[in-house]
Amino acid sequence: MENNMNRLDRQSFLGPDSDTLLHECTVGLVGLGGGGSHVVQQLAHLGVGGYVLVDPDRIDFSNTNRLVGGTLADVEAQALKVSIAERVIRGVQPEARIISVADTWLEATDDLKRCDVIVGAVDSYKERDQLEGFARRHLIPYVDMGMDVTDLGNNGFLISGQVISSLPGGPCLRCCGLVTDARLEMEAQAYGVAGGRPQVVWSNGVLASTAAGLVVQLITPWFPSSPEFVYLEYDGNKGIVRPHGQMGLLKGRKCPHHPAEETGDPLFDIRKHLARLESRSKVAEVERVPLWRRLISFFRNDCS
DSSP, X not given: OGGGSOTTGGGGGGOTTHHXXXXXXXXXXXXXXXXXXXXXXXXXXXXOOEEEEEOOOBOOXXXXXXXXXXXXXXXXXXXXXXXXXXXXXXXXXXXXXXXXXXXXXXXXXXXHTTOSEEEEOOSOHHHHHHHHHHHHXXXXXXXXXXXXXXXXXXXXXXXXXXXXXXXXTSOOTTTTTSSOHHHHHHHHHTTTTSOOOOOOHHHHHHHHXXXXXXXXXXXXXXXXXXXXXXXXXXXTTTTEEEEOHHHHHTTTOOOSSSOGGGOSOTTOOHHHHHHHHHHHHTSOOOOOOOHHHHHTGGGOOOOO
């Protein structure tokens, strides 16, 4: 009986069409180090069918304490992180649709703007701010994750982190205070001085699992009343993930930092758009539209 089961039967509670919805969606992943590599692995096991993988770096020996799928042979070969991530995905889904960009996300915008969700696992507040702004402009949900280790002196170290789901029109990273002008200025002043940030595999795993869960909420009917803004904080010393106080304070509020009139692609060319539509019409394939896109259709000037 067990051998007759579909690979995804044990997650059928996600909804009657969840397998199809997951297969047809495309997720952009920016940053494939400790946190991003975990997310890639989990989305592959969940059955997500399309990926845009973005990371300019190659694996090095210091990455092997946390980069899922990375091996010592990869270090020897100086393998690209996007190549490692693609190998992990194809180990579970040989026919997955994968676009790999071994460069910064700014060189992957044409591919990222066609994603259904973007997950950011980047180190700097500047990149978070810019990546979320890009997602807002193209009306794409953005899931941000990050961790930090704080030296408490005689009290040891505090492992902390956060996962935030930022939807078009709802509160953003600036609304909740994660990204501030003061932090951006401090980061700019410390550029090139701070060195490598502490990272450990288990806290990356907790945050990545939380991020993967939020992606599934956005794609499948499992969570029919997904909130428009999610801010979950992680206390690694206590082993707790809980809603941040800002979630309640910002409930129902609209974002003043990314107004509706700023949506759309400033480089949009109607001729290229029409040519793409004509090309698509020749392909006998029906594309499913995720629920969240239909819910925000009133807010969208579709030019992707």
